[in-house]
Amino acid sequence: MTEVMGLRERKKLETARRIVRTAIALFVERGFDNVSVQEIADAADVSKMTVFNYFGTKEDLAFRxxxxxxxxxxxxxxxxxxxxxxxxxxxxxxxxxxxxxxxxxxxxxxxxxxxxxxxxxxxxxxxxxxxxxxxxxxxxxxxxxxxxxxxxxxxxxxxxxxxxxxxxxxxxxxxxxxxxxxxxxxxxxxxxxxxxxxxxxxxxxxxxxxxxx
Missing domain, CATH: 1.10.357 (Tetracycline Repressor; domain 2)
Incomplete structure (x- = not known):
């Protein structure tokens, strides 16, 4: 059970990192105000709800x-x-x-x-x-x-x-x-x-x- 939880936590961490890096790349390319959360989700291959589950606001993606x-x-x-x-x-x-x-x-x-x-x-x-x-x-x-x-x-x-x-x-x-x-x-x-x-x-x-x- 510990190993399963460890794997789950690692996957969650990897997902969070992927979302952040995807968001930063889009922000740098197009400007923070010109990128929507949906566009970040699509580029990171996750749902918009997943982004908000990990990060409460769009600002959190850059600030966290x-x-x-x-x-x-x-x-x-x-x-x-x-x-x-x-x-x-x-x-x-x-x-x-x-x-x-x-x-x-x-x-x-x-x-x-x-x-x-x-x-x-x-x-x-x-x-x-x-x-x-x-x-x-x-x-x-x-x-x-x-x-x-x-x-x-x-x-x-x-x-x-x-x-x-x-x-x-x-x-x-x-x-x-x-x-x-x-x-x-x-x-x-x-x-x-x-x-x-x-x-x-x-x-x-x-x-x-x-x-x-």
Whole structure:
């Protein structure tokens, strides 16, 4: 029975992946607003009802592949090791994702991932949803820190700074990739850049960019 269920789950996962990849290919080719769910279903060789069973909305087809990662920072803090600070936990998790060349931190050689990013950035409805999801991730992080410390104001500031550092690093990876840098070079530089980014969070702004006389 376990083997049967395992096979069933694998088939469901394969179907979901096929639907997503088919949808992304059509969106990239014709534009998100110019593709219907029925057309996606036909191209993926499934019914329209099957698409909606796997994905509640058309937007979910593009958003679902990245959805879980908006909670990565909050998850790192919740699951951090004893005596590990929130900054240390998020930095460690980030470097682990870099080491595995995870697309969620801007490291992707696969054409599909690049196409998905360009699609999201070029589609207002998807771009807005990503923004809201990122904001929710930061709020979740702040809520957890506030639970631990009892100070929502400082927790909100800390969460915003941690999220900003992490997001800036990801954007830097994408910027360098778009400029033609090889992923191996970006990965090799990541520890030093990550250390500098999170050091700014740890140390506070202090004399950063103080205007000279």
């Amino acid at each position: 592949p990245m959805e879980d990662h908006f909670g990565d920072a909050a998850r790192a803090v919740r699951e951090r090791k004893p005596d590990e600070s929130p900054v240390d936990a998020v930095r460690r998790q980030f470097l682990e994702l870099v080491e595995t060349r995870d697309p969620s931190v801007g490291l992707a050689n696969e054409v599909f991932v690049r196409q998905l990013r360009e699609l999201v950035l070029g589609t207002p409805a998807l771009r807005d949803r990503v923004f809201l999801a990122a904001q929710k991730g930061t709020r979740d992080l702040a809520a957890h820190l506030a639970e631990e410390t009892g100070d929502l104001m400082l927790a909100t500031i800390a969460a915003a700074m941690i999220s900003a550092a992490r997001n800036a690093l990801i954007e830097e990876h994408w910027r360098r990739a778009d400029a033609g840098d090889h992923v191996d070079t970006i990965v090799a530089d990541a520890p030093e850049r990550t250390a500098r980014a999170f050091a700014l969070v740890e140390q506070g702004l202090g004399d950063y960019a103080r205007k000279a006389h």
